Amino acid sequence: MNSGINLQGSFIDFFQGLGLPYGTVKLLWLPLPMLLLLLGATVGVLVVVWLERKISAAAQQRLGPEYAGPLGVLQPVADGVKLLVKEDIIPANSDPVLFTLGPMIVVIPVFLSYLIVPFGQNLVLTNIGTGVFLWIALSSVAPIGLLMSGYSSNNKYSLLGGLRAAAQSLSYEVPLALAVLAVVMMSNSLSTIDIIEQQSGYGIFGWNIWRQPVGFVIFWIAALAECERLPFDLPEAEEELVAGYQTEYAGMKFALFYLGSYVNLVLSALLVAVLYLGGWDFPIPIDPILQLLGIDSHVPWVQLITASLGITMTLLKAYFLVFLAILIRWTVPRVRIDQLLDLGWKFLLPIALVNLLLTAGLKLAFPVAFGG
């Protein structure tokens, strides 16, 4: 692991050079990653909302947003502004504390999970040793928020929707965790950087998707269910439960749900890219090319190019998965609640366990290929 650009170190050195004490400089540094996270996630959501509308339109042979900004790129901004200026309603006889807290508990863990998503070897907000596990633990907080929103709305359809959403979220966490566990077993580490490091070096053939094809499918289905995307969008099925647990929400609280669902989608796409598609890894291995051309990879301009390449590759892979999610939305019919739970417990869970066993067996038999 080469030591590349250390922004925090440079920042601290600079301000200490100006004479400020260490504590104050650290305090000055703290808001910057937080702001970057929020900004990055929000811009990502704006892009994904625009993509969803344009790709859905293309799949349905129509045009999508055209007039709000060039090619309709300001449409999500218009949506956001509309939701911001709407009246904030709390229904009568509802529990105001739970009603307000519900969306927050659903959305905040998703934003927090962006801490572990790497865009390059040194381009990650925090390189925690428990990277992916942090994400799984945080995603388990969401069902509480869903139950709160459903229950506190004082509406029987919202209650049912909230219960179904919580059931769905819980059922698909287990196969998700098992699929991640198989990858972690191969990489011998929970940190996202280590997982990608283990896949890189061989170009496209080193990615985990070849060694874990079943795991990829399980993870993708479970991630779609966690994000409540079709075919698993029963909690907000428009024809069935009005809008499920989101029915009574208007204005900014609804904007939080709306934002949260797209942030979750982007996060899932990025994590699939990290776990199975090699993260920032370029399909053709770069280091041999650099060695062939005789360029030293520690020179700043080369580092800049490889870093940009890494960011581009991560975004491209995430885009491909988002495209797939949107295409699936308009291809597949919605599943019933019993079919949904059957799929989670009776189909994905056994297959995930078998996958785990198989990976363990292969790891012992072929340690060179499966992470000795």
Place this chain on the structure above:
Amino acid sequence: MLKFLKQVGDYTKETVQAAKYIGQGLSVTFDHMRRRPVTVLYPYEKLIPSERFRGRIHFEFDKCIACEVCVRVCPINLPVVDWDYDKTSKKKKLKHYSIDFGVCIFCGNCVEYCPTNCLSMTEEYELATYDRHELNYDNVALGRLPYKVTNDPMVTPLRELGYLPQGIIEPHDLPSAPSGLPRQ
């Protein structure tokens, strides 16, 4: 033991079939992306209504004989026919005729039953106003010629499905000479 293996085999076969169906569906959806969108970008492109389109009613004051058949045949007795019997010429004299398009259902009964063909239906459907009283057309307003999509320089007129050449289902990107007749 064998039964269990058979069950696993069936399960796997069903899974593979399900995956194949989903794959076929995805390919159809993906295929739709390469087709041209069928969106008619109103108001920059408008469809040319067909010949039998039931739009705003047109009234020729000079042809009317004030027989009031249109009123009797209308489901809501809507047309207001203001006539007087003129003793000197022993004829009915039409003073005023109006139809309220805020109430009219555009069924075309009055047009069908008019004995002198003074009533006809035009292709005009853009009747929106800010005040519903402006929708009460008098005989002057009813006598005006309709707005033609083909005469508007700001609008690209598009033909409807019935008027496109054989085999084409999309009105965009056609050569601009109109065919006039519905396709055989």
